Amino acid sequence: MMHPKIIQIGVSYACNIRCLSCLQGAKPDGALMPWETFERILPLIRSGCEVLLFGRGEPLMHPRFIEMAAAATERGGIVSTVTNGTGLTSKTIAALVGAGCEHISISIHGADRETHERLQAGVDSDAVWQSVAECRTAGIEVILATVVMKSTMDQLLPIAKRGEGLGVGAVTWLRIIHDGSLEAEDPFTPECAMASWATIEDLRGQLPQGMVYHDNLGLR
Numbered sequence: 001m002m003h004p005k006i007i008q009i010g011v012s013y014a015c016n017i018r019c020l021s022c023l024q025g026a027k028p029d030g031a032l033m034p035w036e037t038f039e040r041i042l043p044l045i046r047s048g049c050e051v052l053l054f055g056r057g058e059p060l061m062h063p064r065f066i067e068m069a070a071a072a073t074e075r076g077g078i079v080s081t082v083t084n085g086t087g088l089t090s091k092t093i094a095a096l097v098g099a100g101c102e103h104i105s106i107s108i109h110g111a112d113r114e115t116h117e118r119l120q121a122g123v124d125s126d127a128v129w130q131s132v133a134e135c136r137t138a139g140i141e142v143i144l145a146t147v148v149m150k151s152t153m154d155q156l157l158p159i160a161k162r163g164e165g166l167g168v169g170a171v172t173w174l175r176i177i178h179d180g181s182l183e184a185e186d187p188f189t190p191e192c193a194m195a196s197w198a199t200i201e202d203l204r205g206q207l208p209q210g211m212v213y214h215d216n217l218g219l220r
Contacts, residue, residue: 003046007077009038010055012062017084017122019109020185021147021176026057038068047076053101060087066095073100080104082145086123088131093138105143105172106132109151111158119151129162136167143170148200148217149185157203160211170212173200188217 014030015022033055045051051072053059059081062068069079080103088106096104108128110116116125135142144163146152160171176186183189187196197220204213 003044004049006050006052007041007044008052008054009033009041009068011038011053011065011068012055012057012059014061015057015084016061016086017058017120019084019107019120019147020151021109021119021149021178021182023178023181024056028061030057032062035064035067038064038071042071042075045072045075045077049075049077051077051079052081053079054082058084058087060092066092066099069096069099069101078103082107084120084123085128085131088128088135090134093131093134093140097138097140102139103141103143104135105145106135107145107147108132108159109146110155111162112155115151115155129166132163132168133166141170142168143172143212143214144168145172145174147174147176148187149176149182150187151185153187153196153199157206160207164208164211169210170214171207172214173217174215175217 011033013026014028014032015026016028053068059065060083072079079101081101082105085106108116109119110125113125117123132142144159146156146159156173163171176182178186207213
């Protein structure tokens with residue numbers, strides 16, 4: 001039997017904040033993956049398999065997330081997750097390290113409090129940025145993930161620079177996905193795509209030296 005090299009497991013369809021860019025519809029009382037379902041997936045994990053514990057909601061809202069990470073690590077999986085950062089308490093960070101989840105992406109759409117809390121309603125910006133610092137102190141590798149939209153274009157570089165000051169070594173810029181309802185925020189519509197790509201390339205050139213860059217912005 002062949003085993004996958006990469007597995008993404010959507011453990012949560014619940015979310016505690018409201019990001020302007022998100023159309024997933026996840027709510028605080030959204031569905032959580034039953035442990036029995038997770039146990040059925042575990043045999044697929046072998047040594048070296050990359051395991052992303054992330055779906056349409058906030059994974060740290062799952063009460064057994066740490067157990068899931070530990071179980072995947074025990075099978076040799078390389079565990080990571082994507083979080084809005086609100087659940088990264090000092091206790092949780094320590095538990096993540098203990099469970100072997102030492103690579104996380106934190107979704108941050110603003111380098112300053114006003115922008116961050118406006119674009120991701122429900123976050124405490126200062127607390128999330130403090131969690132970034134605590135993750136790095138604990139040895140967790142952090143990627144700062146930002147959805148590229150008109151409201152974040154001027155935040156991309158400040159986010160990277162603030163992250164660098166906290167020991168973050170990587171950023172990822174994500175393309176906004178929408179059903180037409182967020183067209184006003186989309187910087188890649190035909191009429192403005194050329195200028196937006198030029199801005200992106202310019203910003204990439206200004207990233208802190210040594211900062212690792214990822215994106216899923218699609219074809220130029």
